Amino acid sequence: RQQAFYEAYEAVDRNFRTIFAELSQGDGRLHLDDPEDPLNSGLNLIAHPKGKPVRRLASMSGGEKSLTALSFIFALQRYRPSPFYAFDEVDMFLDGANVERLAKMVRQQAQEAQFIVVSLRRPTIESADRVIGVTQARGAHTQVLGIAL
Amino acid sequence: RQQAFYEAYEAVDRNFRTIFAELSQGDGRLHLDDPEDPLNSGLNLIAHPKGKPVRRLASMSGGEKSLTALSFIFALQRYRPSPFYAFDEVDMFLDGANVERLAKMVRQQAQEAQFIVVSLRRPTIESADRVIGVTQARGAHTQVLGIAL
Amino acid sequence: MFVKRVEISNFKSFGGTVAVPLLPGFTAISGPNGSGKSNILDALLFALGLSSSKGMRADRLPDLVNQSSVGAAAGAAAGKSSRRSTVEATVTVTFDLTAEARAFGAAIARSTPDTPEGEEGSASGLSEADLGALPVVLDDEGRPQEELRVTRRLRVTPQGTYTSNYYLDDRPCTLTELHQQLNRLRIYPEGYNVVLQGDVTGIISMHPRERRQIIDELA
Amino acid sequence: MFVKRVEISNFKSFGGTVAVPLLPGFTAISGPNGSGKSNILDALLFALGLSSSKGMRADRLPDLVNQSSVGAAAGAAAGKSSRRSTVEATVTVTFDLTAEARAFGAAIARSTPDTPEGEEGSASGLSEADLGALPVVLDDEGRPQEELRVTRRLRVTPQGTYTSNYYLDDRPCTLTELHQQLNRLRIYPEGYNVVLQGDVTGIISMHPRERRQIIDELA
Numbered sequence A, B: 001r002q003q004a005f006y007e008a009y010e011a012v013d014r015n016f017r018t019i020f021a022e023l024s025q026g027d028g029r030l031h032l033d034d035p036e037d038p039l040n041s042g043l044n045l046i047a048h049p050k051g052k053p054v055r056r057l058a059s060m061s062g063g064e065k066s067l068t069a070l071s072f073i074f075a076l077q078r079y080r081p082s083p084f085y086a087f088d089e090v091d092m093f094l095d096g097a098n099v100e101r102l103a104k105m106v107r108q109q110a111q112e113a114q115f116i117v118v119s120l121r122r123p124t125i126e127s128a129d130r131v132i133g134v135t136q137a138r139g140a141h142t143q144v145l146g147i148a149l
Numbered sequence C, D: 001m002f003v004k005r006v007e008i009s010n011f012k013s014f015g016g017t018v019a020v021p022l023l024p025g026f027t028a029i030s031g032p033n034g035s036g037k038s039n040i041l042d043a044l045l046f047a048l049g050l051s052s053s054k055g056m057r058a059d060r061l062p063d064l065v066n067q068s069s070v071g072a073a074a075g076a077a078a079g080k081s082s083r084r085s086t087v088e089a090t091v092t093v094t095f096d097l098t099a100e101a102r103a104f105g106a107a108i109a110r111s112t113p114d115t116p117e118g119e120e121g122s123a124s125g126l127s128e129a130d131l132g133a134l135p136v137v138l139d140d141e142g143r144p145q146e147e148l149r150v151t152r153r154l155r156v157t158p159q160g161t162y163t164s165n166y167y168l169d170d171r172p173c174t175l176t177e178l179h180q181q182l183n184r185l186r187i188y189p190e191g192y193n194v195v196l197q198g199d200v201t202g203i204i205s206m207h208p209r210e211r212r213q214i215i216d217e218l219a
């Protein structure tokens, strides 16, 4: 059973390193507090965005935290795919360059799974295969229009 | 002392109604759980964004919550001004039209107080009197450049 | 597999019935603040039983029923039910399982080479374990389904009591049965495949042990 | 009044000394993720004693000292202090009080019409209450200052112990004295004039009583 854990852990770690490098142009990896006793250990994310020295997770900026969290989610996805992913404004902290990089990665991952992504950011919307426009005239109900791209 | 509370409460309420209407094009007001015993009561924000029926605060959308919270802060400011305001990405939930409205209101309020606003959104940056550009070359320290508008 | 449609009736900001058609690949949802984008995701979670009422920004389940008239909402804000009749909110999520059905058919064909001509899709060549591992849904005749419909109906009486019922292809089922079916399709309540508005940095602020448990559940 | 400069030395992502010049009106701060925008606001809060270490995204005060070398940070991440010497982080916030000084001068001139020619700026015509209400800072000779400098210095020894000291115009003061001075300038720790990243909807999720207390404090 510890064997099963290690297998999953190492696969997710490998994925995380690749994905984090692509998204943030930095280095990141997983880290177990206690590699001898993984089933009671804590799992940490070691992240050096853009060549900066390692810093505690809490002191990272909003954008850096988003990229780290999303890298972890994508790393899980590559190991154990879900059929669909639903993201609501996960790009809200990202600057223009990072939104582009994220949108490109979602396009890639969308070859393997369905991605439904709510966003207000132009680079994300422009990278999608299609956009569902949602509107609500004054006080009236939500209406939905499909826009092919 | 209860008198002092009512004076502050009614002034902030008047301000909130005007400001919320301008920011969200809806109706909003303050509300005391127990008007008879204000010093033990809870203070609620009643908000109808854009002609929608009143809904509990928690079920409002991210953008609606931001506009309601910012209207409250500006309402406090008009009653009891601070010399400066520091906002970090308060426009992150707002769609394009609402960012413009917020930026316009900050410009107005900035005649009375100093506003220092961190933002990644173009309408906010374009409405400022000046922009401080912050950069950090790979791994190096933060550098700051001023850009007049 | 992919979600091919979410039909939303009288749920949150959706009055009447709105069908949201979806396709594989990358779909963006956009529009003004407060228009209903996040509510679409809430509808998906609601139907699949993947979220509590708090996770859908409602204090209690009855708050999820569309309250479109100012009168009804004013009554609700004052804490009393102002409805004159029982109301209901319904969401149906339709999964497209065409690829899974065909993969299953192909697997059967490969594993039962002696099956006489004309006899298709019998699961006889595969063990229970094989069947459990394949993400496929079999109908009563053991044939793979090309579609699966999950429906949830929430009824609220004028007194304010409510019932919530789940259906798989229009047949009543328990939440447990629904989750077992979804698990077979690799959909789990703690799947980390859904990130709600404002939650993206949650993985950073969670306790390291909680984060490790994510890997436990995968292994 | 307005903040006219924030000088940041060896604090968070600022190595060396960086002066951020500011003016009245509306200043935007922008730049790439992780460049240091929020750290500028943290520096302001740090100097004015308006925030705990958690409020500046640091577990403990020593985390706020610039850790620019990979070696130092690796040691820090491993939980031991790897510094060979005492290090310090300093932030100085300079307030421009020109308008307040002039308003004060004008108020004095109006309230002391019998003052002989050439004798300026004595506070004799105004009561203590008047003085308390005016946002002005008087120097040792009772003259209004056109500028006020607030400095905070955090020193961390190689053993990891630390001291934090406040200064008003380069004179040591306690945090209480600093806050009293800031209060007179209408700057309060719970002022709601600072909204940190991710906190904008905090006013919505707070308890109604907590929200009412905001009005109490104003009244």
Ligand SMILES: Nc1ncnc2c1ncn2[C@@H]1O[C@H](COP(=O)(O)OP(=O)(O)OP(=O)(O)O)[C@@H](O)[C@H]1O
Pocket (backbone or CB within 6 Å): A134, B049, B052, B055, B059, B060, B061, B062, B063, B064, B093, B095, C011, C012, C013, C014, C031, C032, C033, C034, C035, C036, C037, C038, C039, C040, C063, C064, C065, C066, C067, C068, C197
């Ligand atoms: N039971 C209900 N009946 C009617 N309207 C409702 C109900 N519950 C929520 N709403 C409305 O739904 C709207 C919020 O929708 P939603 O959160 O999907 O917006 P959004 O498009 O995600 O906006 P944002 O971009 O600001 O996040 C609110 O205006 C709210 O009043």
Ligand SMILES: Nc1ncnc2c1ncn2[C@@H]1O[C@H](COP(=O)(O)OP(=O)(O)OP(=O)(O)O)[C@@H](O)[C@H]1O
Pocket (backbone or CB within 6 Å): A049, A052, A055, A059, A060, A061, A062, A063, A064, A093, A095, B134, D011, D012, D013, D014, D031, D032, D033, D034, D035, D036, D037, D038, D039, D040, D063, D064, D065, D066, D067, D068, D197
């Ligand atoms: N003590 C320290 N020494 C060196 N660097 C630090 C220290 N504390 C924090 N940092 C760095 O500061 C950076 C974060 O800066 P900040 O939060 O100001 O970014 P930001 O410009 O606001 O970004 P965002 O747009 O993503 O919010 C992080 O990369 C972090 O590693």
Ligand SMILES: [Mg+2]
Pocket (backbone or CB within 6 Å): A088, B061, B062, B063, C037, C038, C039, C197
């Ligand atoms: Mg939303």
Ligand SMILES: [Mg+2]
Pocket (backbone or CB within 6 Å): A061, A062, A063, B088, D037, D038, D039, D197
């Ligand atoms: Mg920031």
